[in-house]
Each structure stands twice: as structure tokens, then as C-alpha cells.
Amino acid sequence: MSRRSSFVLAALAGALMLSACANTVRGVGRDVGNTVDATGSAVRDVAH
Template sequence: MIRRAALLSVALAGALALTACANTVRGVGRDVGNTVDATQGAVADVAR
């Protein structure tokens, strides 16, 4: 019974860690997208 509880705890902790990683990767993608947009805007301002 204790082994089963330990295994369940490890599985839940792993799932939580994977969820956190997915959110971080999604946030990085948004940051990169915003950086590209800002750079393109700056280039357009300089070209005018």
C-alpha cells in the first residue's frame, strides 16, 4: 500500500513538472513572437 502511494505521488509530481514545462515553452514562444514584431516595427520606422 505504501509503495502504491509513493508511485502515485511520483506520477503526480511528474505530471505537474511536465505541465510547468509546457507553460514555460509557450511563454517563450510568445516572447520571441513579440520580439520579432517589435524588431520589424523598428526596422519599418528606420526605413521611413
């Protein structure tokens, strides 16, 4: 395998890993938002 092919393969693997991290961070943000909404709803239900 040539040096250039190794570099291209490593760059593609790195891009794939970074895109997976972005999706994970976005998913965590959604989960936290849903938790906040559910907690607020539960507090309102208990208060009334």
C-alpha cells in the same frame, strides 16, 4: 507509506513538472514572437 502511494505521488509530481515546462515553452514562444514583431516595427520606422 505503501509502494502504491509512493508511485501515485511520484506520478503526480511528474505531471506537475511537465505542465510547468509546457507553460514555459509557450511563454518563450510568445516572447520570441513579440521580439520579432517589435524588431520588424523598428526596421520599418527607421526605413521611413
